[in-house]
Amino acid sequence: MFGDYAGFIVPAYVISALVLASLIVWLWLQHRARLRDLDELERSGARRRSAMKGER
Amino acid sequence: MSDAAAPSASRLWDLANPTRFLNLAARLIPILAVATIAAFAAGLYMGLRAPEDYQQGSTVLIMFIHVPAAWLAMMCYSLMAVSALGTLVWRHPLADVSVRAAAPLGAAFTFLALVTGSLWGKPMWGTWWVWDARLTSVLVLLIIYLGIIALARAIEEPSTAARSVAVVTLVGFINIPIIKFSVDWWNTLHQPASVSRLAPPAMDAVFLYPLLVMSAAYTLFFFTCHLMAMRNEILRRRVRTMRIQAAAGGSAADVR
Known part of the structure; x- marks a missing residue:
């Protein structure tokens, strides 16, 4: 399909796809980890400042 | 400030509330993600159907991913510079969040611009790399991105880290016009601007339209990722604050 230049075109597209996909996966895993941290903290009794202010 | 500008400035400050920003991000991210996928599908469809260039043959296909990556590398840094001003001048609470969230994305786009x-x-110039002004200044941009990421992680105290990162970001912004005009100021192997110039684009529509659609796809991808990264950074700060409060409460109880 790409003739003699397939050896340059295909790696360029594959590397781009891998880097962009890795960004999305990395951000999604980070989000899950932060939500898990928050959940663990709340279950251990820690509360957010705004929640504590609301109780006063 | 004019009366018309006042409401938009007020809305910008409304977003300084992290909870309000998280709610907005939760609504916008799915919309941006769908738009990104649609733009990528259209751009790839148009790009892969483009004819071979009379000089470059099928390697012109690399342009559809190389040029948007290079544009985004510079646009991301410009956004970081504006956010850095937001940290230093207006002290907007989300400005530093924006800088920190954008830096890894900018590094990724710069890496892609260099690799593609x-x-x-190699097939067009006969070499993988030359130390000409355009390529070298883009490599410097990658190093600046990595330096900013390292600096942000090296300083523990948040406000000191924010100010340091903002100052370094603004100093590094000098590299953006150097990248842009390097092909005009010096003799480089890299070609001069074909699209973003004062004259009409020096490119046939059959290549220009797929390039513009792919650029839109990369831009939408960037803003999707930036919102996701800002959301993560806000949550990271929330976790950090809660851990500090929990530790302070625990030690106070121990003392009692």
């Missing part, structure tokens, strides 16, 4: 440029350069 190298894969395009």
Whole structure:
């Protein structure tokens, strides 16, 4: 399909796809980890400042 | 400030509330993600159907991913510079969040611009790399991005880290016009601007339209990722604050 230049075109597209996909996966895993941290903290009794202010 | 500008400035400050920003991000991210997928599908469809260039043959296909990556590398840094001003001048609470969230994305786009440029350069120029002004200044941009990421992680105290990162970001912004005009100021192997110039684009529509659609796809991808990264950074700060409060409460109880 790409003739003699397939050896340059295909790696360029594959590397781009891998880097962009890795960004999305990395951000999604980070989000899950932060939500898990928050959940663990709340279950251990820690509360957010705004929640504590609301109780006063 | 004019009366018309006042409400938009007020809305910008409304977003300084992290909870309000998280709610907005939760609504916008799915919309941006769908738009990104649609733009990528259209751009790839148009790009892969483009004819071979009379000089570059099928390697012109690399342009559809190299040029948007290079544009985004510079646009991301410009956004970081504006956010850095937001940290230093207006002290907007989300400005530093924006800088920190954008830096890894900018590094990724700069890396892609360098790699795809190298894969395009070898068949066209006969070399993977030359130390000319355009390529070297883009490599410097990657190093600046990595430096900012390292600096942000090295300083523990948040406000000191924010100010340091903002100052370094603004100093590094000098590299953006150097990248842009390097092909005009010096003799480089890299070609001069074909699209973003004062004259009409020096490119046939059959290549220009797929390039513009792919650029829109990369831009939408960037803003999707930036919102996701800002959301993560806000949550990271929330976790950090809660851990500090929990530790302070625990030690106070121990003392009692």
